Each structure stands twice: as C-alpha cells, then as structure tokens.
Amino acid sequence: MNPNKTFLTSTLAAVVALGLSANAQAAEKKADGEKCYGVVKAGKNDCKTLSNACAGHAMEDGQKDAFLVVPKGTCERIVGGSLEAPQGGK
Structure with a gap:
C-alpha cells in the first residue's frame, strides 16, 4: 500500500474514532x-x-x-x- 494512502486512511480512522467517542460522551452527559x-x-x-x-x-x-x-x-x-x-x- 502507498505510504500516503496508509497515512490518510489511518488519519481518517482516528477522526472517525474521535467523533464516535465525543458522541458517546455527550450521550452519557445527557443521561446523567x-x-x-x-x-x-x-x-x-x-x-x-x-x-x-x-x-x-x-x-x-x-x-x-x-x-x-x-x-x-x-x-x-x-x-x-x-x-x-x-x-x-x-
């Protein structure tokens, strides 16, 4: 795999994971x-x-x-x- 493509893919995965984490924290905050x-x-x-x-x-x-x-x-x-x-x- 191209190193640039690998970097882009892993960066995108990290951004998605951060977004999911933020949504989970917001849902927990609202529940409590x-x-x-x-x-x-x-x-x-x-x-x-x-x-x-x-x-x-x-x-x-x-x-x-x-x-x-x-x-x-x-x-x-x-x-x-x-x-x-x-x-x-x-």
Whole structure:
C-alpha cells in the first residue's frame, strides 16, 4: 500500500474514532444531567431553541430558551438557571 494512502486512511480512522467517542460522551452527559435554560454563552447551546433549529446557534449570552445539559442538581445553583423552558419566545 502507498505510504500516503496508509497515512490518510489511518488519519481518517482516528477522526472517525474521535467523533464516535465525543458522541458517546455527550450521550452519557445527557443521561446523567438536566436541561438548564438561560445560562448559555452565544453559540454554545446544546440543542435547538424556540428561535432556531440547531445546537450551537444561541444568538446571545443567557438566551432564555437555550439550554445546556448540566449535572443533576446544578442548574438551580447557577445564577439565571432554570429547569423550565420559557413559554412562547425568548
């Protein structure tokens, strides 16, 4: 096998493995956590909001309809954190 092709194949395999590992860690975090609304930094939310359809698209810091998954029992200890999603809009 060509050395360049071998390098490319092993690099691609490593990237795929890292992606799978990150997905497994995210799933574990969500299983052991709770949604905490209103504590995100712009662009750092974990899932869709009332105003957009993708993770990582919060428009502003502290956006009330965006959440992060945090360890259980943590959200209510964070200033501005809420276990309840806002009704309606932001």
